[in-house]
Amino acid sequence: MRDTVVMTARQHTGRRRNEAARQAILDSAVNLLRSYDAAAVSVDAIAQDAGVSKQTIYRWWPSKGAVLLEALLDRARVIAPTPDTGDLEADLRLFLINTFEGVADSRPVLLGVLREALVDTDAMTLLAKFAAHRRAALMQIVAQARQRGESLEKTTAALVVDQAFGLLWYRLIFGNATLHKRTATKLARVAVIQLRA
Amino acid sequence: MRDTVVMTARQHTGRRRNEAARQAILDSAVNLLRSYDAAAVSVDAIAQDAGVSKQTIYRWWPSKGAVLLEALLDRARVIAPTPDTGDLEADLRLFLINTFEGVADSRPVLLGVLREALVDTDAMTLLAKFAAHRRAALMQIVAQARQRGESLEKTTAALVVDQAFGLLWYRLIFGNATLHKRTATKLARVAVIQLRA
């Protein structure tokens, strides 16, 4: 679809994996998740849009969910780095602002991945791993503060982390409120209050 | 009928909706969601398990998601009442404990509903409405405290509410931590701290 006009068709790469095809697949996955109403993202559609055979998809990914997840990660500004400014609230604020921003325009992708994960156990495993990874990143910020001498309870930290990502997912799913920079700022502030209480 | 002069809303004639069938359908929906691997909850399966024709399901619900959602609500010990003890933290604690308890053994049902909602727009509308209703109940607790004279910011309240339900859904989805009574207690405590800060 995208290729019809300009490109002279992807080259075969013979025995080696065709990186262009991989990219085209991930692009198509994201595009379809974004453009259509979420439900309409079938593997056939991805394959067709990417100008790729369905088999090529299933050669490299075990399921649709896995494709979507990799598409998410590949694209993911979602993945905010762990800052270390020496100030707990500042670190939290930066992390959350980055995360919220990255997530904002990936909403359909994230929800698509979640949907698939709720259907397919394997996909859920992958997504859960990703979520764990993100929690670890946020925990790391608290750990840094603890290493600087602050006395912060570990149980509380776990709660705060889940509250933060919970807020994120909750609003992504239900769309009841936005995930602005201001929200992130406020969230960082109250998180610090909780942690130090 | 056509002859009668003043029509005060047509009398119901014809066979009435079979309430037993309705209950059987909702029961089966819940049972299947609970017992099997989530994916196996097909409309055919529900119909068969309920000893009902598929048509009877589609006569009363627009889609599978709608059935699951109603099953959820129907059963919902999920739906905790809004307590009013005169103490903010106590109210929050009670509400959250009840909510967590109700949710605990409904996990497969809730995730099934969520899955369907992510596929089916109508189902999502319904689920979102339900979620809004629950948020309102929690907000009500804060409003009660405000009426007792406490000065609590509304924006913060909204954030705290979404954090609480966010935590709930996040842990339901990813299963990374449980939703104990202790968690609810702790959550209530930190929520109060946030609100009063």
Add this chain to the structure above:
Amino acid sequence: MRDTVVMTARQHTGRRRNEAARQAILDSAVNLLRSYDAAAVSVDAIAQDAGVSKQTIYRWWPSKGAVLLEALLDRARVIAPTPDTGDLEADLRLFLINTFEGVADSRPVLLGVLREALVDTDAMTLLAKFAAHRRAALMQIVAQARQRGESLEKTTAALVVDQAFGLLWYRLIFGNATLHKRTATKLARVAVIQLRA
């Protein structure tokens, strides 16, 4: 449908069968068979069009096919009388002309009945009985000639009769040629030749 504007609704007749309802049902059956694409003649449609409950249909007829068949017979100019002019060819000609004429604008009805008969054994029994009746009428013409002294073989007569009605149904079904008055005339002529050979 027909009734909405003018009629003031059929009266209930209490314990006795409502003849108006019977007529309305047969009318609707024929109308629907004629107007729509044959396939759309459901019992619900007939009931609705006749302003009648489905149960009323099934109270008096065993199946849809039976309704259609009775509708056919009721309406049936199809049912040509057995003429007796004293001349074999003239009798045949008259009978066939009448039959063809009656059949011409009942094509959708006849095909509808046939369709139903091919699905429903009971309906087929009824239709076969009707067909036998019609064959008997045509045989009667030959019998009359025989009584006038003509020597006509019975086996041949049976063949000629089936050829005539066969032609009729064949052309009704496949629509490959029309059933004009001229066709009837010609058919009568060749039939006589066959019979006297």
Add this chain to the structure above:
Amino acid sequence: MRDTVVMTARQHTGRRRNEAARQAILDSAVNLLRSYDAAAVSVDAIAQDAGVSKQTIYRWWPSKGAVLLEALLDRARVIAPTPDTGDLEADLRLFLINTFEGVADSRPVLLGVLREALVDTDAMTLLAKFAAHRRAALMQIVAQARQRGESLEKTTAALVVDQAFGLLWYRLIFGNATLHKRTATKLARVAVIQLRA
């Protein structure tokens, strides 16, 4: 070979149609039509009996009727060849005997096809085409005689042909008389009389 010629058409890629599946489907269609009460020939039943997915049927045929028709043709001992013995009556006799024989044990199949054709327009189109083909074959026999110098009217020929096939279908449908070899012989004789009259 196919390769030697200049190929303008696109090369076939992809998995090729499974001929065994096609055969199995047609076999099952015929078997079910024969064995069960006509009505029980559902697409699901055919698919199951053939060990084939329903989608595979719908991939290749537009409707159930189309499958049944092809099953009929595929099997068709129905399709008698056009003989050319140099004698009109002999040719007719041979053709009709063959046709009757072929038709005899295909009765359920033929009626099944007819039933479907009366429901489904596409199927009717196919069946009508088949019928036209058969009429042409019979007409051919008359044409041969005309070429040998016999003066046979064309209009009469058309009538005779429709009478013959009409007889065939009429008796198939109503089962009022059999389609013996003797019937065919007699039919050929009277047909010749008609044609030469």
Add this chain to the structure above:
DNA sequence: TGTTAAACGAGACGGTACGTCTAGTCTTGCG
């Protein structure tokens, strides 16, 4: 320079579920 084997496109296949449609039965309350 061939030969081999992985990667690829196309696309058929089995399976499972969806939501729709009918036939025929059953139930309720009015007349």
Add this chain to the structure above:
DNA sequence: CGCAAGACTAGACGTACCGTCTCGTTTAACA
């Protein structure tokens, strides 16, 4: 009891999608 309204069971219909399975082609790497 006849009737209108209309819910109910049973089961077929045709569609959509998943993940698997050929085919025949392309090309990197090896012989």
